[in-house]
Amino acid sequence: xxxxxxxxxxxxxxxxxxxxxxxxxxxxxxxxxxxxxxxxxxxxxxxxxxxxxxxxxxxxxxxxxxxxxxxxxxxxxxxxxxxxxxxxxxxxxxxxxxxxxxxxxxxxxxxxxxxxxxxxxxxxxxxxxxxxxxxxxxxxxxxxxxxxxxxxxxxxxxxxxxxxxxxxxxxxxxxxxxxxxxxxxxxxxxxxxxxxxxxxxxxxxxxxxxxxxxxxxxxxxxxxxxxxxxxxxxxxxxxxxxxxxxxxxxxxxxxxxxxxxxxxxxxxxxxxxxxxxxxxxxxxxxxxxxxx
Amino acid sequence: xxxxxxxxxxxxxxxxxxxxxxxxxxxxxxxxxxxxxxxxxxxxxxxxxxxxxxxxxxxxxxxxxxxxxxxxxxxxxxxxxxxxxxxxxxxxxxxxxxxxxxxxxxxxxxxxxxxxxxxxxxxxxxxxxxxxxxxxxxxxxxxxxxxxxxxxxxxxxxxxxxxxxxxxxxxxxxxxxxxxxxxxxxxxxxxxxxxxxxxxxxxxxxxxxxxxxxxxxxxxxxxxxxxxxxxxxxxxxxxxxxxxxxxxxxxxxxxxxxxxxxxxxxxxxxxxxxxxxxxxxxxxxxxxxxxxxxxxxxxxxxxxxxxxxxxxxxxxxxxxxxxxxxxxxxxxxxxxxxxxxxxxxxxxxxxxxxxxxxxxxxxxxxxxxxxxxxxxxxxxxxxxxxxxxxxxxxxxxxxxxxxxxxxxxxxxxxxxxxxxxxxxxxxxxxxxxxx
Numbered sequence: 001x002x003x004x005x006x007x008x009x010x011x012x013x014x015x016x017x018x019x020x021x022x023x024x025x026x027x028x029x030x031x032x033x034x035x036x037x038x039x040x041x042x043x044x045x046x047x048x049x050x051x052x053x054x055x056x057x058x059x060x061x062x063x064x065x066x067x068x069x070x071x072x073x074x075x076x077x078x079x080x081x082x083x084x085x086x087x088x089x090x091x092x093x094x095x096x097x098x099x100x101x102x103x104x105x106x107x108x109x110x111x112x113x114x115x116x117x118x119x120x121x122x123x124x125x126x127x128x129x130x131x132x133x134x135x136x137x138x139x140x141x142x143x144x145x146x147x148x149x150x151x152x153x154x155x156x157x158x159x160x161x162x163x164x165x166x167x168x169x170x171x172x173x174x175x176x177x178x179x180x181x182x183x184x185x186x187x188x189x190x191x192x193x194x195x196x197x198x199x200x201x202x203x204x205x206x207x208x209x210x211x212x213x214x215x216x217x218x219x220x221x222x223x224x225x226x227x228x229x230x231x232x233x234x235x236x237x238x239x240x241x242x243x244x245x246x247x248x249x250x251x252x253x254x255x256x257x258x259x260x261x262x263x264x265x266x267x268x269x270x271x272x273x274x275x276x277x278x279x280x281x282x283x284x285x286x287x288x289x290x291x292x
Numbered sequence: 293x294x295x296x297x298x299x300x301x302x303x304x305x306x307x308x309x310x311x312x313x314x315x316x317x318x319x320x321x322x323x324x325x326x327x328x329x330x331x332x333x334x335x336x337x338x339x340x341x342x343x344x345x346x347x348x349x350x351x352x353x354x355x356x357x358x359x360x361x362x363x364x365x366x367x368x369x370x371x372x373x374x375x376x377x378x379x380x381x382x383x384x385x386x387x388x389x390x391x392x393x394x395x396x397x398x399x400x401x402x403x404x405x406x407x408x409x410x411x412x413x414x415x416x417x418x419x420x421x422x423x424x425x426x427x428x429x430x431x432x433x434x435x436x437x438x439x440x441x442x443x444x445x446x447x448x449x450x451x452x453x454x455x456x457x458x459x460x461x462x463x464x465x466x467x468x469x470x471x472x473x474x475x476x477x478x479x480x481x482x483x484x485x486x487x488x489x490x491x492x493x494x495x496x497x498x499x500x501x502x503x504x505x506x507x508x509x510x511x512x513x514x515x516x517x518x519x520x521x522x523x524x525x526x527x528x529x530x531x532x533x534x535x536x537x538x539x540x541x542x543x544x545x546x547x548x549x550x551x552x553x554x555x556x557x558x559x560x561x562x563x564x565x566x567x568x569x570x571x572x573x574x575x576x577x578x579x580x581x582x583x584x585x586x587x588x589x590x591x592x593x594x595x596x597x598x599x600x601x602x603x604x605x606x607x608x609x610x611x612x613x614x615x616x617x618x619x620x621x622x623x624x625x626x627x628x629x630x631x632x633x634x635x636x637x638x639x640x641x642x643x644x645x646x647x648x649x650x651x652x653x654x655x656x657x658x659x660x661x662x663x664x665x666x667x668x669x670x671x672x673x674x675x676x677x678x679x680x681x682x683x684x685x686x687x688x689x690x691x692x693x694x695x696x697x698x699x700x701x702x703x704x705x706x707x708x709x710x711x712x713x714x715x716x717x718x719x720x721x722x723x724x725x726x727x
Contacts, residue, residue, distance in 0.1 A: 043726035047392040148541040149700035239696035255361045257686035
């Protein structure tokens with residue numbers, strides 16, 4: 001085999017530079033800054049900065065509302081992943097069967113994906129408004145809905161607000177996954193098995209596993225980080241601090257409370273949590289997936 | 293050729309824009325929006341028209357919290373405005389920044405640039421709130437409000453109540469009547485500000501140790517230790533359960549909306565709130581906030597100043613500060629003070645403004661404006677006219693976080709108040725470390 005060797009004249013660094021610079025400015029610099037903040041104690045304007053060791057971490061661990069936020073974030077990402085994944089899959093399977101007006105269905109189902117989370121939150125705000133909200137009145141007639149003080153009701157509010165747009169994302173990927181399955185496989189399975197449902201679970205769904213795995217990660221990341229705008233425009237973390245996600249809490253403490261040390265420590269904790277979840281997924285779930 | 297033309301057009305437009313900005317620019321950032329923000333722009337416009345050396349450029353940054361965060365971020369980036377509006381809860385943080393050279397105190401500025409409005413020209417309560425430990429005024433009082441009680445007189449007439457309640461005891465006595473007629477008796481828009489901070493001031497009680505932070509850096513709040521405060525929230529919870537008090541979440545507007553729509557008899561809000569109600573709600577009055585007769589023994593005490601002050605930020609040129617000094621002088625004139633008082637409902641903050649209001653019989657024409665001055669002007673308080681406690685924005689968050697589980701019965705009143713104390717003590721200690 002012939003070895004290809006490029007003569008190095010440093011031009012590669014020149015071409016890499018723009019991309020590296022972007023990474024450096026928008027990724028590595030903030031990360032270093034976050035670490036610095038997390039291990040120092042300083043006032044809002046950055047004065048009186050002194051090394052604080054793990055004080056900021058101890059501070060957040062002694063804060064009961066941090067654990068509430070942790071609990072909520074876990075519940076929230078689990079429920080959102082489950083709801084958006086299953087509804088997205090259902091819609092994709094149905095849309096895949098449609099013969100006429102296929103692209104109309106597709107377009108309509110994909111649309112919500114283009115809406116910014118904050119806008120979704122404002123829309124949800126109308127639906128759940130005590131004064132003129134349709135869903136508020138519906139739920140209120142069913143069981144006396146009051147998200148101002150009832151934790152369960154507040155959960156319903158932010159879960160519906162958070163799921164709606166993400167269903168579209170799941171729909172797109174599942175639809176693409178379904179269309180990638182070879183017709184011959186489906187046709188062969190029709191000969192073997194009459195039951196639609198059984199065929200779906202034994203043939204189609206396993207073939208969709210790579211997509212599902214990908215979407216689980218995407219959905220968890222979405223629930224962790226991107227729902228910030230939704231929380232800020234709906235419950236702002238109320239009642240108590242029951243619907244604060246970890247990101248939202250870091251934002252409140254850092255930008256409203258002006259405590260950068262605590263916010264920095266929370267960001268690092270978040271990084272660790274996401275790292276652990278991702279490692280777990282890749283080690284234990286991915287092994288069970290067959291890529292074709 | 294096309295390219296050449298567009299470059300030429302660009303250059304010409306550049307030349308023009310740079311020409312029109314030859315005045316010295318003074319940047320003023322603020323945290324009011326809607327109508328209040330429009331009034332701020334109008335003030336700047338009036339100043340800009342009154343002379344042609346300087347130009348004040350107001351920029352709205354959203355809410356008070358947003359503006360404070362933006363100002364701090366701008367300072368850390370070396371791009372701060374000259375003048376920024378920071379609210380009551382941020383006052384301790386701003387006063388503490390004088391020694392770091394972030395903030396220039398008003399008195400220092402007045403001395404250096406010969407501002408014709410001196411600190412004694414501002415009414416004492418307001419002056420003290422934004423002063424440092426030695427009583428030197430740091431922030432420049434601007435929109436000064438306090439919490440007031442708004443009453444829907446049509447509802448009161450309908451149920452046969454002739455007098456607006458002065459005390460919570462009187463309110464409690466009439467609440468059932470209002471409820472029976474199908475109205476919400478009471479709503480309020482800010483649990484930390486109205487029913488915590490100003491509960492203490494209204495009843496002449498200390499809220500934190502260290503004499504509200506005026507004598508020493510505070511280490512704890514006195515919520516659970518204050519019997520009257522425990523009593524108050526026990527009552528509030530009882531009212532909530534009976535339907536005397538309606539809680540509509542943390543959003544200011546959600547709590548105000550039922551009152552503005554004529555569904556509630558009383559609402560506690562800011563002195564500057566009536567603007568949106570005038571012309572919508574036909575017959576309402578502004579009144580001092582009630583107090584517990586059993587706590588004060590019939591005496592009334594003034595509430596704290598709410599709202600915000602403007603703070604002078606360091607790091608600009610002599611020429612620009614000269615312009616800012618002119619602007620401060622302009623805003624402190626009796627005419628501008630009264631103009632702002634009239635437009636917004638915020639208190640008149642200068643002695644000149646108050647005198648002018650009396651000379652022209654202002655309050656006869658507009659009785660809405662009177663309650664704020666009456667309540668702030670009360671005398672006999674033995675506690676300081678404010679609180680000097682850091683991390684207060686976060687402490688307000690802690691208060692909110694415990695009010696909701698208290699109202700829905702998850703935790704008892706005592707537990708909620710001691711939770712607040714614990715959370716606040718941690719934050720106060722954290723702040724003390726950065727001093």
